[in-house]
Amino acid sequence: MIKTTSTNYINAQTLHGLCDAAYTLAMISGRWKLTLLVKLREGNQRFSELKTQLPAITERVLALQLKELEKSGLIIKKASALKSKLYHYELSPLGKSLDQVIQSLSDWGKINNLQSEL
Amino acid sequence: MIKTTSTNYINAQTLHGLCDAAYTLAMISGRWKLTLLVKLREGNQRFSELKTQLPAITERVLALQLKELEKSGLIIKKASALKSKLYHYELSPLGKSLDQVIQSLSDWGKINNLQSEL
């Protein structure tokens, strides 16, 4: 879906070569990705659990975001041993290493996000 | 340009109410925003300076990103005192308070962004 010949794509790549922060940002950008990481950190692991945690997300988008997170290596999809056909998702070591990043984002938001006081 | 009635917009708002990290992320998301903040932190302040620092950015997009950052309160546009018609941009106190966030993003990228080794 991404055209690797587009100016947009090339600009992103160039930027990631120039700015580490922008690279990190790109890994966690996407409407629901960051929140998914937070939820996974809290222990929710099944597709349906995540769906419940993010009421407004559609199955299509949830599947997409999970797939991208998996492709970036931040999460791992595993078949659950006991009940066959059931999967669960978990943070990879790389995903866990984002802890400090997520914490910073969360801390800043806690202070500056007026909406969260509602 | 943003339709405040779209599902997309509503989902974003809902998410920001549920997840502080997502709120913070939204403030700094945009192809060049984060890198602009980094450059401003390094002292580049004029429109043309910023343009030079980010070779591939177009004037239109630079103006757009600066305007959004200003609207979010992260930067301030000031008329330079001496030479009239010249402006400069600087980080607001709110923008400066992102320091830890940007540092975390940058640190993680430094470790995990293979491209930056080129």
Place this chain on the structure above:
DNA sequence: CACTGAACTTACAAAATTGTAAGCTAAACA
């Protein structure tokens, strides 16, 4: 007063993301 350069703006188009609605598959259950 013509000319240049900085800092934009406008009209348009391409690309990318996100959402809607429906369907599909395999296991589990009644």
Place this chain on the structure above:
DNA sequence: TGTTTAGCTTACAATTTTGTAAGTTCAGTG
């Protein structure tokens, strides 16, 4: 064996972001 349920996938469309190309405005310079 028919029905559910979880976990997707597909075709499509709306929305949003980003880029292209060309102008505009106004101060400073010669």
